[in-house]
Amino acid sequence: MSSKTFRGGVHPKEYKELTEHLPFEYFPAPDEIILPLSQHLGKEAKPLVKKGDEVILGQLVAQPDGFISAPIHSSVNGKVLSIGKEVTPLGFPKDSIVIKASENSVDKKFSFVPLDPETVTPDEIRQRVAEAGIVGQGGAAFPTYVKLTPPKDKLIDVVIINGCECEPYLTRDYRFMIERPDDLISGLKLIMKALGVKRGVIGIEDNKPEAIKILSHKVEYEEGIEVVSLKTKYPQGAEKMLIKAVTGKEVPPGKLPMDVGAVIQNIGTAIAIHDAVVKGEPLTHAALTVSGLGIRQPKNLYVPVGTPIQNIIEFCGGVTEDAVKIIVGGPMMGIAQYDLQAPVMKATSGILILTKKEVTESEETPCLRCGQCVDACPLNLMPTKLARYTQLKRYEDAEGIGITVCMECGTCAFTCPANIPLVQWIRLGKQKVLQMQKERTEN
Amino acid sequence: METVTTIEPKQKVYFDLTISPHLHSQWSTAKVMWFVNLTLVPCIASALIFFGIQQILIMLVAVLFAVGTEAAIQAIRKKKVILFDGSAALTGLLLSLTLPPNFSLSATAIGSVVAIGLGKQIFGGIGYNIFNPALVGRAFLQAAFPVQITTWTKPNYAVDSITSATPLAAFKFDKLLTETYSLAFGNVGGSLGETSAIAVLIGGIFLIAVGIVNWRIPVSMIIGMFVFGGALWIINPQQYPSPVFQIFAGSFLFGAMFMATDWVTSPITGKGMWIFGLGISLVLILIRTFGGLPEGVMYSILFMNAFVPIINRYTRPRIFGEQKEVKK
Numbered sequence A: 001m002s003s004k005t006f007r008g009g010v011h012p013k014e015y016k017e018l019t020e021h022l023p024f025e026y027f028p029a030p031d032e033i034i035l036p037l038s039q040h041l042g043k044e045a046k047p048l049v050k051k052g053d054e055v056i057l058g059q060l061v062a063q064p065d066g067f068i069s070a071p072i073h074s075s076v077n078g079k080v081l082s083i084g085k086e087v088t089p090l091g092f093p094k095d096s097i098v099i100k101a102s103e104n105s106v107d108k109k110f111s112f113v114p115l116d117p118e119t120v121t122p123d124e125i126r127q128r129v130a131e132a133g134i135v136g137q138g139g140a141a142f143p144t145y146v147k148l149t150p151p152k153d154k155l156i157d158v159v160i161i162n163g164c165e166c167e168p169y170l171t172r173d174y175r176f177m178i179e180r181p182d183d184l185i186s187g188l189k190l191i192m193k194a195l196g197v198k199r200g201v202i203g204i205e206d207n208k209p210e211a212i213k214i215l216s217h218k219v220e221y222e223e224g225i226e227v228v229s230l231k232t233k234y235p236q237g238a239e240k241m242l243i244k245a246v247t248g249k250e251v252p253p254g255k256l257p258m259d260v261g262a263v264i265q266n267i268g269t270a271i272a273i274h275d276a277v278v279k280g281e282p283l284t285h286a287a288l289t290v291s292g293l294g295i296r297q298p299k300n301l302y303v304p305v306g307t308p309i310q311n312i313i314e315f316c317g318g319v320t321e322d323a324v325k326i327i328v329g330g331p332m333m334g335i336a337q338y339d340l341q342a343p344v345m346k347a348t349s350g351i352l353i354l355t356k357k358e359v360t361e362s363e364e365t366p367c368l369r370c371g372q373c374v375d376a377c378p379l380n381l382m383p384t385k386l387a388r389y390t391q392l393k394r395y396e397d398a399e400g401i402g403i404t405v406c407m408e409c410g411t412c413a414f415t416c417p418a419n420i421p422l423v424q425w426i427r428l429g430k431q432k433v434l435q436m437q438k439e440r441t442e443n
Numbered sequence B: 001m002e003t004v005t006t007i008e009p010k011q012k013v014y015f016d017l018t019i020s021p022h023l024h025s026q027w028s029t030a031k032v033m034w035f036v037n038l039t040l041v042p043c044i045a046s047a048l049i050f051f052g053i054q055q056i057l058i059m060l061v062a063v064l065f066a067v068g069t070e071a072a073i074q075a076i077r078k079k080k081v082i083l084f085d086g087s088a089a090l091t092g093l094l095l096s097l098t099l100p101p102n103f104s105l106s107a108t109a110i111g112s113v114v115a116i117g118l119g120k121q122i123f124g125g126i127g128y129n130i131f132n133p134a135l136v137g138r139a140f141l142q143a144a145f146p147v148q149i150t151t152w153t154k155p156n157y158a159v160d161s162i163t164s165a166t167p168l169a170a171f172k173f174d175k176l177l178t179e180t181y182s183l184a185f186g187n188v189g190g191s192l193g194e195t196s197a198i199a200v201l202i203g204g205i206f207l208i209a210v211g212i213v214n215w216r217i218p219v220s221m222i223i224g225m226f227v228f229g230g231a232l233w234i235i236n237p238q239q240y241p242s243p244v245f246q247i248f249a250g251s252f253l254f255g256a257m258f259m260a261t262d263w264v265t266s267p268i269t270g271k272g273m274w275i276f277g278l279g280i281s282l283v284l285i286l287i288r289t290f291g292g293l294p295e296g297v298m299y300s301i302l303f304m305n306a307f308v309p310i311i312n313r314y315t316r317p318r319i320f321g322e323q324k325e326v327k328k
Helices: A122-129 A172-179 A180-194 A209-218 A239-247 A267-279 A308-316 A372-376 A383-391 A395-400 A411-416 A422-442 B029-039 B042-053 B051-074 B086-098 B105-117 B133-144 B166-173 B180-183 B199-207 B216-235 B245-247 B252-259 B270-290 B298-306 B306-316
Strands: A022-026 A031-037 A060-063 A078-086 A094-101 A158-163 A199-207 A224-229 A262-266 A285-291 A298-306 A323-327 A350-355
Touching: A022 B105, A031 A078, A060 A094, A122 A180, A122 A267, A158 A172, A158 A180, A158 A239, A158 A267, A172 A180, A172 A209, A172 A267, A172 A285, A180 A199, A180 A209, A180 A224, A180 A262, A199 A209, A199 A239, A209 A224, A224 A239, A239 A262, A262 A267, A298 A308, A308 A323, A308 A350, A372 A383, A372 A411, A372 B252, A383 A395, A383 A422, A395 A422, A411 A422, A411 B216, B029 B042, B029 B086, B029 B199, B042 B051, B042 B086, B042 B199, B051 B086, B051 B105, B086 B105, B086 B133, B086 B252, B105 B133, B133 B298, B180 B199, B180 B245, B199 B252, B216 B245, B216 B270, B245 B252, B252 B270, B252 B298, B270 B298, B270 B306
Parallel strands: A022 A298, A158 A199, A158 A262, A199 A224, A285 A350
Antiparallel strands: A031 A094, A078 A094, A285 A298, A323 A350
16 A cells, blocks of 8 residues: 655654553552643633632533633642743743642542444533544643634635654654544544534554554444554644645645535544543543653553643652653654653643653754755745744745645654754744734734 | 634643654655765775776865865854754865866865855755756866866776777767777776766665656656667768667766755756756757767756746646546
């Protein structure tokens, strides 16, 4: 079977061998959890509890505020300690609910009424997904309910499950595909039902032959569902790249996947949807990979949302002496951490502890105009020019060659032999351009 | 707007906090430069085999003066002196390989000083020059020492029929065609590093394989040669040599692999690289066929170097999803 793909991209060393063979383990409830009110794109949730309140596992502690928002549930049994600014893995503090876990009340638990996947209606699925607080597990944390509610004029004809896991190190989605293929397919069918779509595709990079084999076998008798093998190349899992590889269609700049008739959901999201609908479980746990050469015992874990990174690192045996960087997310788009009290959030897919050997930083030199960033950019942008225009404060020129199209996948900076922090410059330029555009519309 | 309040970290860790991506390819500027130097080893070897071990002196002088000039100018400009990034050494080495055997060492030194001084540092150093520095140095020497730079030595292991004249000159002025296997092997007259097509190709293929050289430039040059040179050859095979000869003779392959592909002075877009490569071949055919000189790789590359900024400007790739009708 030949593998489909897109133009451009890079192939970083995978490091998946560190964790791909390790089944998920349950992380025990920590002493204290920190639940940021904004674990999703869109408006912050509004807290429903106050200091001193007793809460149980699965209890709604904050409700959505507006259409693009999501509710938050407690991931432990305990007592609310405080509500206020706490550090988050995003790099800046956000309003959060801090809950002190109680010791001897583990069996109390809130769950929804389980629904029968055969008889459930599209509206019931959407409602359940909304009240379970499910957000995109791929990293962007977009409220899933919104994605399942496209405007009436958009014709959706395919649901693509993103099983690429193109970020190095991460093996969470892979473990899901190996350990819970039936739940995954059930989740996909619920998504298809909610959207009224007949075609479902599970796209998997060809470095996961085991997952491709298992799922291909499972969907053999499922009508309208197919498994597509994709070339192992970063960023194959980016929405635009995945749609291009699977359907051949290109999402135009500034448009959404639904504009070309596609809805993308992550593997973890499909599983969460299955759990919410069929088992009645709200999203209280994050499945993630703890890896990197800097952690003593790499693991795949189910972690209560809100668990501080520190606890997880300790659970995994601590860091090695030569660790230099702690990242939440994947190594290509994740965020370096400065405070280990930062909690795991709903869409946290990995915690990586990297050593000097892995980050290979060398000195920055002037641009050599080698064109490798241009050749590698999956969106056909000219990263070196975007960065240059930003340095020169020529924001109009940067806008003219498409700076706002950039998705900050990091392919350019990965490939740059001159070690120019291209993503950093482009991000700055993008912000300036967006500000400029905003002012333009206001005037 | 987000209001940012600062909170004193409870668990302060002093780790790297640079932004994504946190991984990087194994290449750096210095590594690339040294790797290119390394891929010139076959050419150095062919120079020493065919023109004598003493040719190493020309290379050493060229490299030494190139690195020295670079360091001196960086010191004068109060910039950080970077001696070991391999780029000045590469310019010197490339320059030396384009010089005729037994070329004057003092002239070589002058060539290196000009290459780095006028070719590179005057524009602001690495990354900022418009013209290929080694070729700027060579062009200067061509103007300053026109006789010495066209005085060729008969190579070792030469076939009897081969004279000290270069194959291109022999064809241009005497209509003598050199056998292709001699051109491939390298026992013909010519500049130090360019005579052996095999040596050039070994280095060049390595560069393409590791991704330092973008294949589009050498490939488009070769295709250009087949198209433009082939057209002339078809018109009159007595008057004009075959495109195969055009490709193997002179410094065409050396230029295609090591000179035209210089990162700084070639286009950054894929389409631009095609235009650049085809342009070099076109200009080269015009010089070789209708000009007074038998060879013109140097001038054609320098000529096209001048167009690189404008080529880049007009060959911006189509942004993903742009101007393409969305099929519903």
